[in-house]
Structures are given as structure tokens and as C-alpha cells.
Amino acid sequence: MTLDLAYAPSDALANVRGSAIRDLLKLTEQPNVLSLAGGLPATELIPAQRISETAARVSADPAALQYTVSAGVMSCREVVADYVGVRDVGQVLLTHGSQQALFLLAHALLNPGDLVVVDDPVYVGALQVFQSVRARIRALPITAHGLDVDLLRRWLEAGERPRIIHTVSNFHNPAGVSASRSTRIELARLADEYGFLIIEDDPYGRLRFAGRSIEPIAAHSDRVVLLGSASKVLAPALRVGWMSGPPDVIGLVERLRQGVDLCGSTFSQLVVAELLADHTWFAEHIDVIRQEYGSRAAALTSALRETLGGRVTFTDPEGGMFCWVRMPGVDTSALLLEAVAAGVAFVPGAAFGVEADFGDCLRLSFATLTPDELAEGVRRLAVAVAVLDRG
Template identity: 45%
Template structure:
């Protein structure tokens, strides 16, 4: 029997193991450290309900339910531009394209900048869904090694000079999956290398405002605004279900990305954008963020304390200053993909680290997310993980 045609770009592109795990761990009683999920009890449901009501109030209801410009809601873009400028990344509203989550922005960038065979440099390990985007674009993905402070600039310079990449993709602040953060000196070096060797810097920054310790750092993009594409999202700060993100880019490139978005979905949901603009205009987001930071700081600390108690000697892990993730490396010849099966028997889950690695993976690694559960539930989940570790 003949099979229907399928695009070659789908060859080798697999489902995200995180998405698969989320389905697997929905059964009652499972404590899942697998997904990078915001704490649902911290969603401002009353505030968002009121924002949607205002967006749908007469005489604005018809506008909020109508088609809208591809570039996005002007009021929303103005608010986002102000917040980015306050963080040190000077931005005007017409520097921005509103996207259906920052993931769409990444997909648009891959479509706009990558021909088949183009080289993309990524930190090792790297964000899974970014790897999917680059695979779909049929790019050649080349990992850049690093250490506890992220990408090694010397290695980046050497590899970029050899490979002549189209772009470097980074999550430089509280990286997914490791939780690492590039320091100020490395940010300067990486920006200088991108400018000198003439490749794009794609900075994915969804966790920037979720800092629990240490001092804030200016986005890397502020150092090379004409060579950078900056992605952000309200998914971690307000609601992932709204799917409201943004992309900052130089004018000519932004025009091309806007045309691609027209072909993809015409525009991001008008009502969700209008509600987001209403919410941000009337809510003290900084006060909301203080609650998130304080809550997540306690949860991070609970996970780090618990790991010290339940892991075997020789285990190492990152100690993130913010974000959602801890990266754990177990001693010996452990395969965490096999360990996951045993962990699920004890009703606890994590993501095996091999899925995030482009080169030969270190199979003794895993990613744990600490934001979803209370400290007591985190402690119980780690006790269950200890049983799986034996």
C-alpha cells in the first residue's frame, strides 16, 4: 500500500518528551517535576476575569472580537516596550511584533533566517522546543560547550569562526534546562563575537523577571540591538493559557517576520491581546511579581535542600538565581531514561537530560522544575525520587 506524501522537513523531528510526559503524569497522585509550569494557585483569576470583561465592554466589544493588525495591539506593544526599556533594552512600540507565545516567535525566526543546511549554534544543553524549530527548518545544529556560568565565549568564538553560523540561540538568564545565567562579562564577550563574526543573536528571555537572588542583568541584546532578535512572553508571569508573547527585531527583519506571521495565523488573538493590555494597564504587575518571586524562592530552596538529603554522594546540581529549573547530574553509569520508569512506579516524574543535548548525551542528567508545587509537596516528591534512586 502506498503512503501519502510527507514533507522531508519532518524527517527526524520527534515529539517533545516534556509534552509526552505531561500527558503521562496527569494521573492522580503523581508529583511531576517534568513541566516548567507556573503555580496555578498564583494565577490572578479575578484580575484577568475583570480585564476580559473590560475588553468586552461596550463600545470596545466589537473591536476586541474583530480581526486586528498583524503587528499587534498598539496599547499592549506600548506597555511591553516600556518594560523592556526599563530593563535596559531600549525599545519603541514599533520595534515589537506580538506573537502567539514566544514559541511562535522562535518558529518565525527559523523560517525567516534559516535555509536548509544553515548552521545554528546552541548552548549545550538546549531548550527542547527550540531544537524542534531548528530541525523543522532543516538547519544543522552545532552545540557550544559551557560551564556553570553558561556558554564558554572562547569555545563560541572558535566554533563560530569555523562554522560561520546564521545565528546563535541562547536562553542567557535562568536557562532552560539548566537554570544557569550568563554573567555580565560573558554577555559583553558574546555580543562582541556576534558583531565581529556577523551572525544573529537570538535571545530567548521568558524568565528574566523571575529572579530570586543576585543582581539583575541587562539583556544581551542591549549590547548588539542591530544583530539581535529578542523573545519574551507573559506565559511565566501572567498566564501561559493566554499565549501572548513578543518579538523585538530591527526594522527590516521585523517587516519580514510580520509577513511570515500573516501567513501563519494573520494575528494573535485580538481578545487575548486586548485583555492583556487592560490587565497590564490596571494591575500593579511589579507587586504581583514580588509574590511570584517570594513563593518560587521558597520552592527553589526546598528543592535544593531536599536534593542534598536524598541524592547519592557525588551528585551535582545547579543552584539557579531564578527561573524554574534545576539540572542534576548523578554519579556513575546511570541512565535517567531508565530511572524515570522506576520513578513513575513511585508516582514522581522528571525529564531525562539526554533529550536536551545535541552531542553525545550525558545520560546521568535530569531536569527538575520547582515552581509548580509547595515546599511540602516538593519534599514528598523528592522522598519518592529517593526510593527510585535506591
């Protein structure tokens, strides 16, 4: 008798929502489609020459090509501790991108049924992680000031006891906004009062091109694990992310990681350490990215105002890679089909909804196209809207 059960997905995997974004990227890979759908940084702004030189020098030493410890190469942990402003290197652990940091935290700390609060709209990679541990998930609306702490307080007062709250604090993916200082302070205060852990996910914080920096939530409470990454400031293929937080949380994650994939790449971590520690070079490099992303964001929002001004609302991005657009009365999933036909792609808001729908929203990335291409993309989007209007 054959029991052909081995190939069914585990209950944990079956519980994970597929990434509509990944599926969409296939659709948008057609030639002649201007894609504002992706979540990649600009390829041409990756410092390939500097990485190539550093990689060559670092990897000439065979010791740099051995295994390392699960928490990461000490010299890189030290540089990252300095980068994120943490004094104790025992509070820092390096990961294979910050997506892995999320995964490790969830699997090290959560049991099925534990309550986790996420953003609505949500970073889909976070939702997938919490679904994969079969957490109970509630979602807080993202307001213009960051996640809705007033609603959170009412939930807490009504007896909800989250174990973890995950939020993207700067230049939200997909909502574009940053949490205000008062949102951060109140969230930190609630964490201390109610004993939950905050995962402050911050891949984009260094990419500010307007407005003033705001201290991280982590500055206001010890109950915060702050996530960061080299992917958006150096290169995604280095696969170096990090978390900084309470040493006992770091210790649990380190213990889990041994069985997950043993360790990260010694070599990549040494490259990242060298580039982040070269403060002069890094500051100039980041300025180039910031200026370019700022120009691109301005081109996108100007085009939106000029071409679709009467139909859309959006928040002016002050950094990061995304602009979140609301188009009242338009079903953006239906619009996407017309848009691809017109030669432009975006991600419909529905892909990011947890409790809310966002059926009339869309996420536009301004990171990977030139100002001219972005203007042309918006023109094509307007064509698609007109086609959909004619129905």
C-alpha cells in the same frame, strides 16, 4: 491507480525530533505521581480574578473582538516596548507565545543547510524549530556562566559562520544557570564581528528570587532579537509573546506571519497591555510569584542536599522554574521508570542533549508543587535511586 502519498509527513516534519517531554507528561499524569517533570507555571499563582475582570471589560467592546494587524495591537506593542526597554515600537512584534516567535524567526530568515548554534542542553522547542527548517545545527555547552563563548570563538576562528545563535540567557531551561555579564558582552561582540543574529530567549527573566539582574545581551549589540512572554508572568492561555529587535527583521517576520495565522488575538493583547501597564499591581503580583518560587526552589535544593547530597550536584537556582541535577553513574532514563513506580516524575537529561549525552542528568521543576510536596518528591526519588542501585 491510487497514490497514497498524501499522509506521509513532509521531509521538514520528519526531520523534527519528537518532544520526549510531551510524551512523558502522559506517563506522569497518573494519580499519586508528584510531577517535577512539567514546564508549566504554578496554576494557583495565575492572577485569574484580575484577568477575569479585565477580560470582561475589554471584550464588552466588539471592536476588541475583531481581527488586528499581523504585528499586533499598537497599544499593546507600546506597553511591551516600555516593558522591555525599547524606544521604537517598530522594533516590537507580538506573537502567539514566544514559541511562535522562534518559529517565525527561523522560517523568515533561514534556508535549509544554514548553520544555527543552540545550547547544549537545549530548550527542545528551539531545537524543533531549527530542525523544521532543516538547518545545520551545532550545540555549544552551557557552562556555569552561560553558553561557552570561548569554544564559540574557536569555531568562528576556524571558519564556522552561523546565521543564528539561540540561547536562553536567564534561568536556563533546562540547565538552570544564567549567562554572566562577561558571557553576554563577549557573545554580543562576536555577533557584531562575525555578523550573526542572536536570538536571546528570555521567558523567565522577571522570575528572579536571588542574586542581581544582569543586563540582557540585547543591551550590548543591535544584532539581537530578544524574546519575551506573558505566559510565565501572567498566564499561558493568553498566548501573548513578543520579540524586540532590528526593524528589518521585525518587518520580515510580519510579512511571514500574514500567511501563518493572519494575526494574534486583539482581545488577549488588550488584556496583556492593561495588566503590564498597571505597574503597581504588576510589581506586587510578580513579587508574589518570585517569593513563592524562591521558597519552592529552597525546599527542593534543601531536600536534594539532605536526602541525596552524596549522589548529586546541581546549581542553586536564582530564578525561573528549573533545577538541573547531575547524578554521576546513574542512567536517569532507567531511573525514571523506578521513579514513576515510587510516585515521582522528572525529565531525564537525555531529552535535552544535542551533541552531549546528559544521560546522568535530570531536570526538576520546582514551580508547581508546594515545599512539602517537593520534599516528598525528593524522598521518593531517593527510593527510586536505591531500587536502581540494588539493580
